[in-house]
Amino acid sequence: MSAHVAPRTRITLAALAAKKAAGEPIVMVTAYDHPSAQIVEAAGVDVVLVGDSAAMTVLGYDSTVPVTTDEMLMLTKAVRRGLAAPLLVGDLPFGSYEASDELAIATAQRFIKEAGCDLVKIERGGTTVDRARALVQAGIPVVGHVGLTPQTATALGGYRAQGRTAEAALAVIDDALALQDAGCSMLVVEAVPSEVTAALVPLLDIPVIGIGAGAEADGQVLVFHDLLGLYDGGAAKFVKRYAELRTAAIRGVEDYAVEVRGGVYPAPEHGYSMTEGEATRLQELLARR
Template sequence: MSTLPAAKLPLPELAAMKRRGEKIVMVTAYDMPGARFAEDAGIDMILVGDSAAMVVLGYEGTTVPVTMEEMLILTRTVARAAYRPVVVADMPFGSYQVSDEDAVRNAIRFVKEAGADMVKLEGAGPMLSRVRAIVDAGIPTVGHIGLTPQTATALGGFRTQGKSADAAVGLVEDALALQAAGASLLVLEAVPGPVAREITQRLTIPTIGIGAGAECDGQVLVYHDLLGLSEGHLPRFVKRYANLSRDIRDALEAYAAEVRDGTFPGPEHAYAMDAEERAAFEVAVSRATPR
């Protein structure tokens, strides 16, 4: 008897979780196994992040090059595999900056073609009209302020934002403006804890922190970072819960060694043939193709 998939977490439940003081758990994922693992772990939200540019697609040090088509493929894959978690599609650089019309058109593609439940875009200011337009089109939208990786160069690199009093007040104002524009959720990245706390307390929509302290309504980490699949320097806000890169290397090295020394595959990995059929096969093949 097959088990029915879990019901999709209703979007209003996210705001209800904030009101009840229940933490929201978000993680990135980019493929079917990642989505299924997140599902099985009881994760509430999956972000198909444009971080795929660096951790999956091999672009060096920036999220900017990833395309709409690439993000649509990844989002479609995750949405097919994740039943209960809310699937959020990251709108890549260039897919919403030009105009409200472009933003709506591309947001619709994420929902209609890829099965996303929500879309996410970075920034406030000029992006507020984009948020309003997408929400007016009936698509739930996630805002993202603080360190915005798509425009990190303009921010002076991958640095903490809102460290001065004026900058911190600006982030609070941006957060309130995004809520007023219709955003259903807000990601705060690389923001000092006191600033994230103030924003979280002022908003009625949930906040999801990444490097923004423990007092946000939820947290998100990149799948490859928390599992130890990423290598090299990682931001200080990353906690590794496993070291899978070493385990994977060990497994591949063991496999290669066994193939080379002939111990894999062993008899237990081969398919047997009935003795009578094997004898008949050997006779038939010797007649058909003499040695």
């Protein structure tokens, strides 16, 4: 960000509520390290999610399930150091909160205290509603997540849209309402038909952030590596590429390799010189040996 540009006002939950009330879309993006945090900060997004999708986009796992709490904390701390204005949401990884309220609180406290998160995110309805209520009662702001929940995608039949029948849509809506009643401050709705989102949003007082859930949501979130074309894996139907940085990066490294192998790089302008006369003195000193 230019030194001549005044820093943005710190985003708050109240500011997001005002955006929802005014019909002003909320912009959320994932980030997983310090450089990506600096980029989304400079781009002026409202909310940054350190998603457990980092398991695949950054750490090379086949799904979100294997990523550990310590790995997520390391990434989240790096993102925190690159942010100033956006709200920071930390994704609690699979296995770090489901077993009990006590486990959920202990894990979430680490994300707040150690990584500087403003909120934590947990997936699903059901027993997760109890975890959300316990976290809120412990003073920890929570983001819920319904629809396609990647941590339990196997149980949902894989990475596929949810809520495509009236009964299934009602289940998504019921989960969302339960999470709001538990005290969640925000809700992510993933991979559901736009009709479901349109029916859900008026029922909720909290901001609804969609990902593959249509334009009716109060805001949108995309994965950093997906929207910039950095991830080599297959992209979901709802992903729009706003750049093709992976292609550009490969081309850049290929050009570098060609120049190194051809003796073109480094050129004289890429190096340093000794102070005048010192190279001669060095040769004299070596000769004395």
